Amino acid sequence: MKRRVFFASLAAVLVPALPAMAAKKKKKSKADKEREERKKKRDAEKKAVDKILRERDDNDDGSLSRTEYVENADDKETASRLFELHNKNRDRNLTRSEIAASLGFD
Numbered sequence: 604m605k606r607r608v609f610f611a612s613l614a615a616v617l618v619p620a621l622p623a624m625a626a627k628k629k630k631k632s633k634a635d636k637e638r639e640e641r642k643k644k645r646d647a648e649k650k651a652v653d654k655i656l657r658e659r660d661d662n663d664d665g666s667l668s669r670t671e672y673v674e675n676a677d678d679k680e681t682a683s684r685l686f687e688l689h690n691k692n693r694d695r696n697l698t699r700s701e702i703a704a705s706l707g708f709d
């Protein structure tokens with residue numbers, strides 16, 4: 604009798620948990636993995652661009668002017684050339700996407 608009560612209690616605890624356990628064991632699909640990889644890459648890109656902007660974006664407009672880019676660099680001559688190289692649309696600023704590209708993100 605005691606044993607029956609024990610198993611009944613055990614079942615009462617385990618049965619509601621079964622769907623959750625099954626869900627945890629579910630293997631990640633290829634699409635899930637690819638989605639996670641893209642998210643990781645986006646997060647890394649955002650983090651890297653945010654860091655550059657924190658360090659150099661003096662007027663906090665979310666982009667880098669030539670002055671901000673060059674004046675905050677150690678090697679100003681190289682920075683000047685890099686600004687030209689990465690400023691793809693030839694305007695006055697490096698946008699987030701241009702900064703990301705300059706860091707090797709595509």
Ligand SMILES: [Ca+2]
Pocket residue numbers: 660661662663664665666667668671
């Ligand atoms: Ca700026």
Ligand SMILES: [Ca+2]
Pocket residue numbers: 690691692693694695696697698701
């Ligand atoms: Ca630009």
